[in-house]
Amino acid sequence: MAMHELESHYKKLNGDILIEIKLSNVMQLFNSLDPSPFREKDLDDSAEAYIVDTVREFPLKTPLRLVVYLPSDELTKAQTRALDQAVHHYFRYRAEVAQRQLRQTLKQGRVSLLIGLSFLFFCVTVGEVVAALGDGTFHHIVEEGLLISGWVAMWRPIQIFLYDWWPIVKTRAIYEKLTSVAIEARDVSTI
Numbered sequence: 001m002a003m004h005e006l007e008s009h010y011k012k013l014n015g016d017i018l019i020e021i022k023l024s025n026v027m028q029l030f031n032s033l034d035p036s037p038f039r040e041k042d043l044d045d046s047a048e049a050y051i052v053d054t055v056r057e058f059p060l061k062t063p064l065r066l067v068v069y070l071p072s073d074e075l076t077k078a079q080t081r082a083l084d085q086a087v088h089h090y091f092r093y094r095a096e097v098a099q100r101q102l103r104q105t106l107k108q109g110r111v112s113l114l115i116g117l118s119f120l121f122f123c124v125t126v127g128e129v130v131a132a133l134g135d136g137t138f139h140h141i142v143e144e145g146l147l148i149s150g151w152v153a154m155w156r157p158i159q160i161f162l163y164d165w166w167p168i169v170k171t172r173a174i175y176e177k178l179t180s181v182a183i184e185a186r187d188v189s190t191i
Helices: 003-007 045-056 083-133 137-152 155-178
Strands: 016-022 064-070 182-187
Touching: 016 045, 045 064, 045 155, 083 137, 083 155, 083 182
Parallel strands: 016 064, 064 182
Antiparallel strands: none
């Protein structure tokens, strides 16, 4: 889908794409099972998924604004005034979790690479010993089997360093963008 077609699905205000959420009260945005104080609450899973998926649809440089529509009596509550702090705090936490996940993935990649290279070296060395012991079909099968096994052991580090790390970086970048996204609470009657 072209960018202009995608943007046509969303309202714009002063160049910002609007991520709009309609709620009957501000607490619907947050996980009801989280006992944390308001500014430290986790977002509801569905709300988080909707916000993140919408951000994911656009290039990271696209200016966005989160607009939460509430009944007028909800707009006067202190929680609504602290909404931006709570949402920014949550996505800051999620960015930190993604950063830790990236570090863990890369550490796992380094350990896997060390194990894989060691096993590959072992297999090649044993394969050469087997080849030196004889020139028959059996020796050739064992030598090739060891070589294949050694390269299969390299599968995981190759997967980590070629594929596994960059989706985490992308997700972290989305969370970091959401730590400073403009947030507004508006009266539901303005829709």
